Amino acid sequence: MARHKKLEPIEDEDPKLDISSLIDVCFLLLIYFIVATSLIQERKLDMSMPGSAPSDTAAQIEPALIRIIKDGTIYWGKDNSLMIDNDMNNHNLSTLVQQLEAKKQEASAVGTKPVVQLWVEGEVPHQRVIDVMNALTEAGITTVALTDLKDD
Incomplete structure (x- = not known):
């Protein structure tokens, strides 16, 4: 008579995955x-703050004022009469650069450096302020004052 061997159940081993090649x-x-x-590459913004001590000679030209309001609209001057740009996606502010270059020529005609005051509302996206700073750099204006002018 033939002997029947009982088959031992094969133990299920946990499958192993070699992840060294995956790493x-x-x-x-x-x-x-x-x-x-x-x-x-980010542009280098070469800006300097105007001196706080009064100088011996009075300023011969009035500083330019750039206002940026909450929705990103850029205005030139205190009276908001000249809107420069209101498109948040427009990072090339050629109209602002033209205005700044004209201000720079006006200042160099009287032998001074142009001074720009930048007034920014609190909720303005930072990219919009950087766009204006890039326009200042492109126009060659390095004297910028951040201001909080209030109408009297």
């Missing part, structure tokens, strides 16, 4: 994207 691929992808990505 290698992740590092290779990381290195690839670090090397392949071009870094965005």
Whole structure:
């Protein structure tokens, strides 16, 4: 008579996954994207604050005032009569640059540096202020005062 062997049940082992090759691929992808990505270069904003001590000579031209209100609209002057730009997506403020270049020429005609006062409401997005600063840099104006002028 033949002997029948009882088959022992095969123990289920937990499946194992070797992730060492997965880690290698992740590092290779990381290195690839670090090397392949071009870094965005920010413009250097070369600004200086005007001196607080009164000078011996009186200013011969009045400082320009740029106002930025909550919705991102940019105005030139205290009376809000000249709207420069109201499109938040427009980062190229060529009209403002033209106004600033005219102010710079006016100041250089009398032998002074142009001074710009920047008045910004509290809820203005920071990118809008940076757009104005970039326009100041493009026009070559480096004397900027942040102000909180109130109408009397």
